[in-house]
Amino acid sequence: xxxxxxxxxxxxxxxxxxxxxxxxxxxxxxxxxxxxxxxxxxxxxxxxxxxxxxxxxxxxxxxxxxxxxxxxxxxxxxxxxxxxxxxxxx
Numbered sequence: 001x002x003x004x005x006x007x008x009x010x011x012x013x014x015x016x017x018x019x020x021x022x023x024x025x026x027x028x029x030x031x032x033x034x035x036x037x038x039x040x041x042x043x044x045x046x047x048x049x050x051x052x053x054x055x056x057x058x059x060x061x062x063x064x065x066x067x068x069x070x071x072x073x074x075x076x077x078x079x080x081x082x083x084x085x086x087x088x089x090x
Contacts (some may be wrong), residue, residue: 008034010043011063016052031063032075032083034053039077042086049089 010032017028030053034040040058047053065072075083082088 005035006060007062008058008060009038009041009063010034010040010047010056010058012047012056014052015054026069026071029063029065029070029072030058030075031072032080033077033086034058035077039084043083045087046083046089047086049087 012030013027014030017023019025019028022028032043034043035068044056044058063072077084
């Protein structure tokens with residue numbers, strides 16, 4: 001039996017997108033899937049350079065956010081490659 005690969009997730013609140021558009025009346029949460037702890041570090045550092053990103057955390061359990069209160073978006077390296085590049089938002 002093959003062991004499941006560990007997946008990591010970086011979560012953050014996008015203060016700019018919260019409260020309007022697809023997140024009308026809700027808090028907009030971004031969830032970045034990461035294959036490694038190196039990806040986690042890079043995504044977190046990039047998020048810290050974005051003033052609209054708050055409450056930046058990581059976990060090895062897939063996050064769940066109540067749909068009544070949050071609009072959660074899952075982002076991947078394929079869709080958002082710039083977030084996985086070191087110092088991209090400097």
